């Protein structure tokens with residue numbers, strides 16, 4: 001039932017408030033978590049994992065299209081490098097806070113080769129324990145109570161929740177088919193722009209699969225400079241692209257560095273989600289602020305993993321192309337299948353996600369519930385990515401073609417189509 005209850009409804013009902021306060025007061029416990037936590041909805045994928053586990057426990061053969069976690073293993077040359085690195089005892093102690101020289105150098109070489117952007121390895125790069133930690137930490141470096149952040153809606157949930165944890169207020173910038181999933185910067189009210197410290201963008205985009213042009217980045221950098229805002233860009237999917245599309249970097253915009261940080265992740269590109277490694281690039285000033293937070297909270301990424309991370313950055317392009325070709329075939333299977341089922345599907349140029357409208361008259365949560373109950377398929381309800389994601393759902397192309405075909409067959413058998421009626425209403 002957790003999927004059926006939308007996060008916005010959870011918030012409105014103050015569900016978490018009752019849960020945390022009620023129990024403690026009953027027991028007479030004084031210790032209580034910060035009220036900040038009351039503003040944080042349950043983490044979408046923790047809730048989805050619970051649903052999957054419950055269904056599996058009942059012996060149901062669930063097809064999960066919910067979580068964006070690659071289903072194929074880390075490239076073997078990276079695993080080989082890790083074996084060597086872990087046998088070298090010099091990797092076993094604390095790493096340098098900002099990452100090893102070799103790792104930062106490799107990031108700079110990658111930036112040069114990939115984007116033709118010059119980066120100073122000593123001042124403008126930091127190793128990360130996966131990009132998520134830094135995406136959250138950067139808010140603590142810049143945002144104080146009373147200040148705003150500019151966050152796309154829908155978006156990766158961390159931008160909004162980290163704003164709240166830092167005591168700030170997220171101003172949600174709606175994205176959808178009407179604006180090609182690009183926030184309309186001129187529509188941000190002047191007073192909000194003035195009170196904003198930080199804006200997040202993410203292209204190729206999760207959850208929508210949308211992409212941005214370098215022209216758009218230029219506009220965003222200009223906006224950031226005009227209002228003296230830190231522009232953060234989440235590059236988790238920059239290498240996962242199709243049909244010849246090449247994703248740009250903010251730093252290809254002249255003079256972007258002082259106002260920008262970009263967050264790169266090994267997770268999706270090299271099938272390394274479990275390894276926890278990534279890196280940030282940006283101007284010395286914003287980078288130093290991020291480092292102050294990180295130096296006081298974490299102690300760096302395991303040196304052996306950084307060595308494996310260097311091997312990853314040196315992955316031959318053909319290997320990346322092969323992996324992308326696999327996702328592209330899956331994408332094509334699902335684009336064709338959804339079109340057959342009545343959906344008007346745009347073909348995503350990047351990321352392993354498809355973002356689709358739910359059938360008429362249904363909420364995201366209702367549709368997710370129908371998919372699970374009628375077809376044993378788990379999808380991510382769009383409202384989990386923000387209120388403007390209501391009316392959509394996301395699938396991740398992280399199961400093989402045969403399983404995807406099986407999912408399509410199940411949908412057909414269950415009578416699920418874009419023009420279907422709301423079966424929850426019919427049945428009740």
Ligand SMILES: *Cc1c(COP(=O)(O)O)cnc(C)c1O
Nearest residue numbers: 130131132156206236265267278
């Ligand atoms: C997966 C993902 C991340 C997190 O990546 P890690 O490097 O594994 O922490 C960040 N942003 C977006 C948009 C993602 O989809």
